[in-house]
Amino acid sequence: MSYSKELIASLEAKGQLLRKDCIKCIGVGVAGHVGGSCSSADIMAALYFYKMKYDCKNPEWDGRDYFLLSKGHVAILQYSALAEAGFFPVEDLLHCKDIGFYLQGHPHLGTPGVEAGTGSLGQGLSLGLGMAIGLKLDQKPNRVYVLVGDGEQNEGQIWEAAMAASAKGADNLCAIVDNNGLQAQGTIEDRLNTFDIAEKWRAFGWNVLQINGHNMEEILTALDAAEECKDRPTVIIAHTVKGKGISFAENQTGYHNKVLTKELYEQALEELSK
């Protein structure tokens, strides 16, 4: 399928907008997940502003597609997407992580548009699989999308879910791996090497697609192809850059979860506005 230049440009702009929202969520002087939010931002823009069906005024709408942020530490990115999609006011992002507020450090059921509490890594794919099987049993066309980290592939539960999903023919389930090459305290290669990720998913019976996770056309093509694949779940391995769009954070392990000074906060917003 070919996509119009206008569509691609508007989704790319949404990706940048989500990154800026994330920086505003983090603010100055408090640690926040800059790196993994920016690496997943273009994928989230494509999911929320191109692919998924939802009704922001009725988050429980039974025709909706389901999204699970298994890498729940980047909750600010999901909140930014939900706010920009109209689930709640964008201004509320500035109160993210305030004590008792409905936007907490990890997604939870108190936030409109959030389907499950996530962020204990490894669990989101199992949750998504349960939803996907339930939808299939009800003969519903809704789809389930789960965003997982590449460091998260170290969790055994990911592979239990992967094995069960192909055994159950969950073709309404699409996992997206944010393959940014870094986890919390080092590279994937150094900490616990999971390469070759694609070969592993293939061995577990999945339809495997590999893309540049910052190329909007490739993201849309993969999401559409996933929907066309029948009888197997699809995993999209998205090669990304941790901290994408912010020069001092790109590919820096230290920016997994970092405090921004006022100067760096302003620089990040300026670079993302170009």
Ligand SMILES: Cc1ncc(C[n+]2csc(CCOP(=O)(O)OP(=O)(O)O)c2C)c(N)n1
């Ligand atoms: C079960 C569990 N163990 C440890 C953590 C702490 N933790 C938060 S983020 C993270 C690294 C995740 O790396 P990755 O999945 O690659 O995320 P990304 O680089 O995309 O942010 C870890 C270990 C956690 N949230 N859950």
